[in-house]
Amino acid sequence: MITRTVSKNPRTTRGDLVNDLQRAGTKVTKDTISNTLRRQGLKSCSARRVSLLKPVDVQARLKFAREHLDDPEEGWENVIWSDETKIEHFGKNSTRRVWRRKNAELHPKNTIPTVKHGGGNIMLWGCFSAKGPGRLIRVKERMNGAMYREILSDNLLPSARALKMKRGWVFQHDNDPKHTARATKEWLRKKHFKVLEWPSQSPDLNPIENLWRELKVCVAQRQPQNITALEEICMEEWAKIPATISSRAVMFWGCRWATQTFNSLQRFSMGLRSGVWLGHSRTLKCFLRSHSFVARA
Secondary structure (H helix, E strand, O other), rough: OOOHHHOOOOOHHHHHHHHHHHHOOOOOHHHHHHHHHHHHHOOOOOOOOOOOOHHHHHHHHHHHHHHHHOOOHHHHOEEEEEEEEEEEOHHHOOOOOOOOOOOOOOOOHHHOOOHHHHHOOOEEEEEEEEEEEEEEEEOOOOOHHHHHHHHHHHHHHHHEEEEHHHHHHEEEEEOOOOHHHHHHHHHHHOOEEEOOOOOOHHHOOOHHHHHHHHHHHHHHHHHHOOOHHHHHHHHHHHOOOOOOOHHHHHOHHHHHHHHHHHHHHHOOOOHOOOOHHHHHHHHHHHHHHHHHOOOOO
């Protein structure tokens, strides 16, 4: 009963299970519940946060997957990926683990100083390719379409040259309104930049997230003392990211978006007609199998 209940509803708490069993005439403790589920290979974990996807978003991901099923891996090496991110002075980005004795959790050596609202933060725009990181700049004001176009004008082509991108390279950015504004699209067209059509609600598919994670870990380890130092350290650590990390992020990107697309379809399977779902899932499964990918349910 316990295993069946949590399999049907993973958000069921131990307290819920204790109460259900008690109403059924069986008295157990929460520890007994935990041990029983652990023996069945189940453990309590934090629920992963994923993008909120509507059926139209799932269809967009599927369309993207179908259009790029047969693209050669080397083709993705000729893409410049871009995005914005926020880095806090103190806060979640500064999470660290420490070795300490019992009851020593508040010793200064074992704590990380925090202030209300994170103590300030900086917004960054950056880009990279499989060959390494491109330019990284701080966005000091609230970004609008005009500012975004200015950032691209000053940094995109210099990044492409520094990375020695091949002729016909492709630029990727997401569907933020600033990126998809008519003026931005027209500017990109006049500059003859080829843009990768990106599915909506898909920040989790962008391989630049791997570089942001690497940057934030390195910055947190250096513990900047103020916002100015935070910006300087971000620039230094970004420039030091090895090309191998960039290459690996792009190399495994195909596996990432294929798996994410499959999982997105699976989450919405109950809302789709069974025939449609079966057709979609078979398409993705064939792709995953042919490319030696493993989709996690």
